[in-house]
Amino acid sequence: MEEQLVECDVLCIGGGIAGIMAAIRAAEKGANVIVAEKGNARYSGCGRSGNDHFETYIPEVHGSDKEDFIDELLYTAKGEILIGRDILRAQFAKAQDVVELWDEWGIPMRPSGQWEFAGHAFPGRTLTHIKYEGRLQKTVLVRQARKAGAKIMNRIMAMELLRSGDRVIGALGVHTREDKIIVFKAKAVILGTGKCSRLYQGLTPGTMFNDGHGGVQTGDGRAMAYRAGAELMNVEMPQRHIGPKYFAKFGQATWVGVLRDAEGKAVGPFVSEPDRRHGDIIMEVNKLSPEQYGALGKGPLYMDCTGMSDEDAAYMKHWHIHEGNIGLVDHMEAEGVDPQKHPIEFSTYPLRGGGLIVANEKAETSLRGLYAAGDEAMGDISAAATFGWISGDSAADFVGTVEEGNVEECRATIDDLKATIDQLRGRDYGPDWEEANLALQQVMTDYAGKVRNEAVLLQGLSHLKRLKEKVNTEMMAPNQHELGRCLEVKNLLDVGELVFQTALDRKETRGLHNRPDYPFTNPLLNRAHVVRKEGDEAVMGWRKY
Amino acid sequence: MPPIIDPKLCIACDRCVNICTEDVFYGSTKNEIPEVTYPRECVHFNGCVDACPVPGAIWLRVPMSSMVVYRESSDYATPQGDPHTRSLAD
Numbered sequence: 001m002e003e004q005l006v007e008c009d010v011l012c013i014g015g016g017i018a019g020i021m022a023a024i025r026a027a028e029k030g031a032n033v034i035v036a037e038k039g040n041a042r043y044s045g046c047g048r049s050g051n052d053h054f055e056t057y058i059p060e061v062h063g064s065d066k067e068d069f070i071d072e073l074l075y076t077a078k079g080e081i082l083i084g085r086d087i088l089r090a091q092f093a094k095a096q097d098v099v100e101l102w103d104e105w106g107i108p109m110r111p112s113g114q115w116e117f118a119g120h121a122f123p124g125r126t127l128t129h130i131k132y133e134g135r136l137q138k139t140v141l142v143r144q145a146r147k148a149g150a151k152i153m154n155r156i157m158a159m160e161l162l163r164s165g166d167r168v169i170g171a172l173g174v175h176t177r178e179d180k181i182i183v184f185k186a187k188a189v190i191l192g193t194g195k196c197s198r199l200y201q202g203l204t205p206g207t208m209f210n211d212g213h214g215g216v217q218t219g220d221g222r223a224m225a226y227r228a229g230a231e232l233m234n235v236e237m238p239q240r241h242i243g244p245k246y247f248a249k250f251g252q253a254t255w256v257g258v259l260r261d262a263e264g265k266a267v268g269p270f271v272s273e274p275d276r277r278h279g280d281i282i283m284e285v286n287k288l289s290p291e292q293y294g295a296l297g298k299g300p301l302y303m304d305c306t307g308m309s310d311e312d313a314a315y316m317k318h319w320h321i322h323e324g325n326i327g328l329v330d331h332m333e334a335e336g337v338d339p340q341k342h343p344i345e346f347s348t349y350p351l352r353g354g355g356l357i358v359a360n361e362k363a364e365t366s367l368r369g370l371y372a373a374g375d376e377a378m379g380d381i382s383a384a385a386t387f388g389w390i391s392g393d394s395a396a397d398f399v400g401t402v403e404e405g406n407v408e409e410c411r412a413t414i415d416d417l418k419a420t421i422d423q424l425r426g427r428d429y430g431p432d433w434e435e436a437n438l439a440l441q442q443v444m445t446d447y448a449g450k451v452r453n454e455a456v457l458l459q460g461l462s463h464l465k466r467l468k469e470k471v472n473t474e475m476m477a478p479n480q481h482e483l484g485r486c487l488e489v490k491n492l493l494d495v496g497e498l499v500f501q502t503a504l505d506r507k508e509t510r511g512l513h514n515r516p517d518y519p520f521t522n523p524l525l526n527r528a529h530v531v532r533k534e535g536d537e538a539v540m541g542w543r544k545y
Numbered sequence: 546m547p548p549i550i551d552p553k554l555c556i557a558c559d560r561c562v563n564i565c566t567e568d569v570f571y572g573s574t575k576n577e578i579p580e581v582t583y584p585r586e587c588v589h590f591n592g593c594v595d596a597c598p599v600p601g602a603i604w605l606r607v608p609m610s611s612m613v614v615y616r617e618s619s620d621y622a623t624p625q626g627d628p629h630t631r632s633l634a635d
Binding site for chain 1: 563564565566567568571572582583585586587588589590591592595605607608610611612613614615616617618619621622
């Protein structure tokens, strides 16, 4: 295989919202920037076909005290977040600047001429999200990145970070179409690699790519960061979402309706009829409602938009399209599903791999020269855009203070990856990526899923290790595309192993981490559960947020 | 499985092949009608449909496993449909 050396100041791994914003800012500050994106940056990441909502704090609207605004968010959209408040303060010191930049660059952030706040809110209380027309946001942002001088390299999956001493000095990328690896020499690396899907069985287990984010965010950044020695936190804390059954899409706050049970009774006390200004906040307060009602025999639950006006129906369709849900809109139209007549069943979506790369308010991780933004550091579009910008800003400042590293010091890492690729491509038979991925999803769902006691966790971990061994010695890739998928599965296995290890160590029940053997929530463990690789061990500790 | 290309309309411009982040059209030959090599990896985000310059040349079929479940009406007091069963007498 070909080995290509590519040099830059700042390497952005992942061309989603965070990675592209990082690239724009770093390039504006004079850095030589490359974005390595495993797909096509114009259509990648959670924001690929749009978003319609952006958390932002505007003093003229929300008052001069940001703390009340942050409190309201913690009751609603950021209800499950386990992160330091300083991070949220840093986000909202900058978010509105990002909104104005986006508007200037051509993303309609106030299509009606005024900031329109709607959704994600309790009636009568502070509204925290503006509605914006994000359908073409990636096109605009990619154009802006190129205009700023950043170079985008598509079809490159970054697989390992390169370290020298306490610094990250580059990364290794695998081309997903051509037989080559790229050795990136970079003074700073920014991980904007998104969420972790495909770790657990999805909404429709037989089809792994039915997922609100698209199917290729496989925790690559956190896996690479961990292997390089960076700190992760709360890996044992999974996330869930809520939305239409069985077509997995996000935008639960875009629906103008009321969540109702099988008898038509509203699940929450917040709205009793479709309300475009607020949506039905019960879905953020309790994403588990469909599952809980199901268990009590009171399901199914429905998103009931019947009774909404024609104007509301047009409004909702318009915003679904900007949220990226045109596939869902087309499907409903093709099948004759009319939200004005038909209540639509909603499901609690299955577990999704949790954990974050530890990053501070400057997007710095625990390794020098390594930054993280977006869903790898904290989720949501506003956080991705804002911390993406911040990470580019921080990285551009950093590169002026260091010399470039010598990637030949990492020759063993480079040769190891090449050997792994040769093995995967060289086998004539064996489990392919899909078989391995399904086996992993089984063990995660059954043993690190909704019920986690010590014996179950230990059994699952031991089985996962056997799967890992088989993957390392037998998995095969008949072509370069499936090679990329195999590498994704290897990252998922690393994240999965960490989920078991950290779940065993958090001896309490908190959020979706359900330990019936420790059924209480321990106030002393209201801490970030940090983990770092040292040799072969996962070394863990607890730190105040 | 999705996506579906109409060979009579497709002009083989490769825009769909290039835009797809999941690389569902992997292995297609340049300037020939694309091959849908990995239809099960389609995530229904319409990148290909948006990129295609010829209306109708490409569209996304939604697999049965992803069909939206919905209620016939919002009259919750009336059960949905008649199961058409009859009990046997003892």
